[in-house]
Amino acid sequence: xxxxxxxxxxxxxEGRAANLPCNHSTISGNEYVYWYRQIHSQGPQxxxxxxxxNETNEMASLIITEDRKSSTLILPHATLRDTAVxxxxxxxxxxxxxxxxxxxxxxxxP
Amino acid sequence: xxxVTQTPxxxxxxxxxxxxxxxxxxxxxxxxxxxxxxxxxxxxLMFVYNFKEQTENNSVPSRFSPExxxxxxxxxxxxTLQPEDSALYLCASSQxxxxxxxxxxxxxxDGTRLSIL
Numbered sequence: 001x002x003x004x005x006x007x008x009x010x011x012x013x014e015g016r017a018a019n020l021p022c023n024h025s026t027i028s029g030n031e032y033v034y035w036y037r038q039i040h041s042q043g044p045q046x047x048x049x050x051x052x053x054n055e056t057n058e059m060a061s062l063i064i065t066e067d068r069k070s071s072t073l074i075l076p077h078a079t080l081r082d083t084a085v086x087x088x089x090x091x092x093x094x095x096x097x098x099x100x101x102x103x104x105x106x107x108x109x110p
Numbered sequence: 111x112x113x114v115t116q117t118p119x120x121x122x123x124x125x126x127x128x129x130x131x132x133x134x135x136x137x138x139x140x141x142x143x144x145x146x147x148x149x150x151x152x153x154x155l156m157f158v159y160n161f162k163e164q165t166e167n168n169s170v171p172s173r174f175s176p177e178x179x180x181x182x183x184x185x186x187x188x189x190t191l192q193p194e195d196s197a198l199y200l201c202a203s204s205q206x207x208x209x210x211x212x213x214x215x216x217x218x219x220d221g222t223r224l225s226i227l
Contacts, residue, residue, distance in 0.1 A: 091212045
């Protein structure tokens, strides 16, 4: 059960902000939104997560709409090393099931 | 550096071989996981251990045998594998499986790329 919808691919110019959208229209009140990314030949890397409020850390910002039916991951200044597959995941507690789906393949262009 | 180390990074084995994958985490976590990632498929959760006790086995064939001697180490013993078992095997850890209210990220290693001849 994916519970999220993401565009299959996106391009972003190096140095510009990358805005990756995710739809999760069936999300429930206690379900967190997580973002991971996977660079080729590596394991998934945790980026950020949130429940209701917008969140920011050293890697990215997460903007969650007021109705929580969609969110956007923002990489403020994309670099070539940000080229990866980005996964938006809705988790249902309790338990630790992460369903990664097919994600968005982001290509940062020089 | 995620704090989760997997060895070996690559493994090629025949169908009759016995080998083991190793995972070690330096994050002080108490839950550890094995996932399988096949080409063009989502991650599949295989096993979950919490405080060294197995809590989840997602109908994994018996040719995969996990072992968790302590909260920092996790093994996956492989025996008589099939060609369709070729995949990337990922280990992850988190703070505590049963106390998780959805607010605990899992941290992944870089995986072992397994090829069955």
